[in-house]
Amino acid sequence: MQVTTLRDITAQFSGRNTDAFIESHLPQYTLELETLLQSVNTVARNFPLELSPAQAFIPYYKRNVGK
Amino acid sequence: MSLIQKTIQELAPLIKQKQISPVELVTACLEQIAKTEPELNAYITVFKEESLRAANRAEKDILQGRYQGVLHGIPYSAKDLYYTKGIRTTGGSEVLTDFIPDYSATVIERLTQAGAILLGKNNLHEFAYGTTNENEYFGPCRNPWNTKRIPGGSSGGSAASVAAGSSIFSIGTDTGGSIRIPSALCGVTGLKPTYGRVSKYGVIPLSWSQDHAGPIAKSVWDNAAVLTAIAGFDPQDPASALVPCDDYIEPLSRNSISKIKGMRIGVCPDCYDGILEPDIAKVLKEVLCWFEDNGACIKTLSYPPRDILGITGVLTMGEVYAYHERFLKTCPEKYGSIVRRRMEKSQYVPAHTYVNAQRLRQLDQQEWAKIYNEVDLVILPTTIVSAFPIGIDTIPFGDEEVDPRIHNTLTLMTAISDFNGYPAISLPCGFTADGLPIGIQLQGKPFEEASLLQTAYIYEQTHTNQRRLPPLCC
Secondary structure: OOHHHHHHHHHHOOOOOOOHHHHHHHHHHHHHHHHHHHHHHHHHHOOOOOOOOOOOOOOOOOOOOOO | OOHHHOOHHHHHHHHHOOOOOHHHHHHHHHHHHHHHHHHHOOEEEEOHHHHHHHHHHHHHHHHOOOOOOOOOOOEEEEEOOEOEOOEOOOOOOHHHOOOOOOOOOHHHHHHHHOOOEEEEEEOOOHHHOOOOOOOOOOOOOOEOOEOOEOOOOOOHHHHHHHHHOOOOEEEEEEOOOOOHHHHHHHOOEEEEOOOOOEOOOOEOOOOOOOOEEEEEEOOHHHHHHHHHHHEOOOOOOOOOOOOOOOOOOHHHHOOOHHHHOOOEEEEOHHHHOOOOOHHHHHHHHHHHHHHHHOOOEEEEOOOOOHHHHHHHHHHHHHHHHHHHHHHHHHOHHHOOHHHHHHHHHHOOOOHHHHHHHHHHHHHHHHHHHHHHHHOOEEEEEOOOOOOOEOOOOOEEEOOEEEOOOOOOOOOOOOHHHHHHOOOEEEEEEEEOOOOOEEEEEEEOOOOOHHHHHHHHHHHHHOOHHHOOOOHHHO
């Protein structure tokens, strides 16, 4: 994973430039993220194709919002 | 025993019978706050005048025969993630240091309706994103058992205030272990209910799909009493469960030790073998032996595998960044450097990785459902290490040295129950050779907090000789 990749993500996806604080941590992020993403990818490789995600939201329904 | 050393179970009849006044109790807690805060830093905001006014109202109501129940007149504190109308709610951060919400969290409203009296807002790990409560803006909270050590987090101030007697109970939140970790390290009892059991409306989120609200108190009975007041469906919380609540207190009166006989207990040694502090391993063994000696069957589980435990953090990363993105753009310098470092990293998690973590969660749900066909309860250490010094650079983890602020050392055993949403309670079960508390946790079945609390109560009642108080409380 390249530092420039992370820098580009911040600029293009997050809409800001990396400041001194983020720049100083980018090399460490590349190491940590590579390990983390690889571990998820390794586990995900063995998922049954039909495995769906656990529910992350509940569809909108009309609620009584009185306090 | 002084008033502040007593439990809700001990205080409630005294208040009901008018033998003590809520004003006395609140005054005693405020005096304890004044005595301990210079050292502990468990509070960010204290409501001295407001809490005394509330205590006077409670006293008047009780004297006029309008007693509302076991929490009436009981002083408590709340982690400073809970919105309190008209009173600043900081999230433990300079980012929100001047934020004053115009409504209160549902949990706060329900406790007010139950007659409990809010003393103040507790210190926490900034935005709940950590486990040491070394808060860079408000200062670290300290452990009442050894003030050079962390109280654990992120609800560190909550657990420390209960242990020190500067609140009778507290309300925390738990996303990776943040109720149970400080409860274990501070020697008190903390319950993470089933996901959706307690409303999170009006609680600053860390990770929406893993956040839980719950009590921290001195005993199992006290936790049951608070859960009774705060649990239940809330239409204002989209994640609130439409599942009826049980009576959490009544089963505690059926506390015969014979209930342990035939209980099937699951243990997961693969998760912690080789990395558990020796004193914690010893206490865990004693707890398991107690269950076995009283007729329970211990079953070794091969799940969860240790290598998936770190993956659960992917969910947190994605959800944290979604909430904090606006502040990281507009005022990043207001974050503590370590919390900021973790949050900034979160922006680089691809969407499909987040989705795969949620797919893993689906598998995890299936595994736990199978496991609970074979067991009634799972027992784990709450933490693999005891409270370590504030400011320490690294701590041992197996053969490595790791930075506990970045590494998941403290959440290793607790994040399991945030990922699966099952209820789990941490009980104080012993001490290290250095006199630091050790917690062991029991994980029950979804929405069966009544049964979980009953089992925890039975264990607790047969180990009352372990009830000690930190020096600050005496």
